[in-house]
Amino acid sequence: MTQTDVPAGAETVVALRDVQKWFGDLHVLKDINLSVERGEVVVVIGPSGSGKSTLCRTINRLEPIDSGTIEVAGEPLPAEGKDLAMLRAEVGMVFQSFNLFAHKTILDNVTLGPIKVRKTDKVTAREEALQLLDRVGIRSQADKLPAELSGGQQQRAAIARALAMHPKLMLFDEPTSALDPEMINEVLDVMTDLAQSGMTMIVVTHEMGFARRVADRVVFMSDGEIMEEATPEEFFTNPVTDRAKDFLAKILQH
Amino acid sequence: MEAFFDYLGRYWEFITQRDSDGDLIYNILGAFWVNIQLTLWSGLLALVLGTVVVAMRISPIASLRAVATAYTNIFRDIPLTVVILMMWLVVWTQLGVTFGGKMITDFFVLAVIGLGLYHGSFMAEALRSGVNTVPLGQAEAARAIGLTFMQSARMVVLPQAFRGAVAPIGNTLIALIKNTTVASVGAVSTETSSTMAGMIEFGPQFIFLIFLTFALGYVAIVIPVGTLSTYLSRKLAVKR
Ligand SMILES: Nc1ncnc2c1ncn2[C@@H]1O[C@H](COP(=O)(O)OP(=O)(O)OP(=O)(O)O)[C@@H](O)[C@H]1O
Ligand SMILES: [Mg+2]
Numbered sequence: 001m002t003q004t005d006v007p008a009g010a011e012t013v014v015a016l017r018d019v020q021k022w023f024g025d026l027h028v029l030k031d032i033n034l035s036v037e038r039g040e041v042v043v044v045i046g047p048s049g050s051g052k053s054t055l056c057r058t059i060n061r062l063e064p065i066d067s068g069t070i071e072v073a074g075e076p077l078p079a080e081g082k083d084l085a086m087l088r089a090e091v092g093m094v095f096q097s098f099n100l101f102a103h104k105t106i107l108d109n110v111t112l113g114p115i116k117v118r119k120t121d122k123v124t125a126r127e128e129a130l131q132l133l134d135r136v137g138i139r140s141q142a143d144k145l146p147a148e149l150s151g152g153q154q155q156r157a158a159i160a161r162a163l164a165m166h167p168k169l170m171l172f173d174e175p176t177s178a179l180d181p182e183m184i185n186e187v188l189d190v191m192t193d194l195a196q197s198g199m200t201m202i203v204v205t206h207e208m209g210f211a212r213r214v215a216d217r218v219v220f221m222s223d224g225e226i227m228e229e230a231t232p233e234e235f236f237t238n239p240v241t242d243r244a245k246d247f248l249a250k251i252l253q254h
Numbered sequence: 255m256e257a258f259f260d261y262l263g264r265y266w267e268f269i270t271q272r273d274s275d276g277d278l279i280y281n282i283l284g285a286f287w288v289n290i291q292l293t294l295w296s297g298l299l300a301l302v303l304g305t306v307v308v309a310m311r312i313s314p315i316a317s318l319r320a321v322a323t324a325y326t327n328i329f330r331d332i333p334l335t336v337v338i339l340m341m342w343l344v345v346w347t348q349l350g351v352t353f354g355g356k357m358i359t360d361f362f363v364l365a366v367i368g369l370g371l372y373h374g375s376f377m378a379e380a381l382r383s384g385v386n387t388v389p390l391g392q393a394e395a396a397r398a399i400g401l402t403f404m405q406s407a408r409m410v411v412l413p414q415a416f417r418g419a420v421a422p423i424g425n426t427l428i429a430l431i432k433n434t435t436v437a438s439v440g441a442v443s444t445e446t447s448s449t450m451a452g453m454i455e456f457g458p459q460f461i462f463l464i465f466l467t468f469a470l471g472y473v474a475i476v477i478p479v480g481t482l483s484t485y486l487s488r489k490l491a492v493k494r
Pocket of ligand 2: 054173174
């Protein structure tokens, strides 16, 4: 993979402004302002229930918001329909539970989007898919069904499936939380490579080592609010708020 | 013993009687064939309806969901006899809907439509249980790569729903096979239960054998369907 140098502030890929979201009476996103520049890796951390997943899911509108604006590559999110589908194709998403299509082979999981959404011809889609599977180290598993793979392999397949759409941005929602410990690193390694190749990424994770090594910026959320936003160095050595201090104390204990 | 074989012999004569044209008076095999045809056509209709209705029930559009739910509840709650009678007495007699002139064809087609509408609601429920076997995350993943609702339904959710619903679809089909006998109240007089009623009227001394004949006929049709559905539900199950 080649390193692409992106000058800071070159291009804003995601911009959330004054975003509010409720689930019934529960205010899950409170006045969120966040922007992510091209090539940036933003790690979102925070206690359970703080709204990290919801934040991720609003960016490709899997969850609609109640007020505020979200722009991806300078365009506001379209309403439900064909345009929204096209926008989602530009935003890769990797889930905690992999969510591979269980009835399709790994290869077909990866080529489905390119063929049906991008209208890529089958031969090209297949070639690209095999290259991507090679890149994430599971080319030999291409013809297997998801259930025949280990969790780590499934998650790498899910990353390949998202990359096959040539996304402008990748969202990761706790991609290693469902994995056995021995498989966490194989997934984090793929993500690290991806970050080094210049991909713009928003990553919700509890892997503090990954955050320290790979993040350009750490965003700390609590109770639906962004409490802190800093470089990993600053955040981990000098957290400002009590909540961040508490959280770090708890998570760094083990 | 001899008397029993004698009795069987007389029953055989009874069921093989022919009229002056040389046609069987009680065409039992032909009657079963009518029920099989009713099953095939209305089964196809029910499956198509069930698929459309279940797609509507999972769609993001509230009005489509409401229509689908209403359909499912209505046809699940009305007795089949009423549905079939309505096809005959309301749709055919009152509204004058016909299909190509011959009355026998009209009654057959109307019975197919009635059976299809009725069992469509059960097919929809069977398929919905199949949809419930597909983790929600897969539909989200499908949307996340840019598939539209229709594409995600067609390529991701429904294929797995069908494979997860083979057993309940098989059960609905078995119920349908037996329920085709209700077509007799819709003036389809050539099917099994009408034929059986005629035989009982003219051969009451054979009543037990007549019942046995038709019961065994249905068992012979249903057993392979049940076996196939059990086999397919194992073979097609999606590994998770
Ligand atoms: N679909 C929903 N309906 C109602 N409430 C929801 C829904 N999804 C999430 N919530 C609630 O919103 C809040 C934020 O949830 P969210 O999943 O975004 O938190 P999180 O930070 O990702 O937590 P975790 O670390 O446990 O994944 C929680 O209180 C959660 O219970
Ligand atoms: Mg979460």
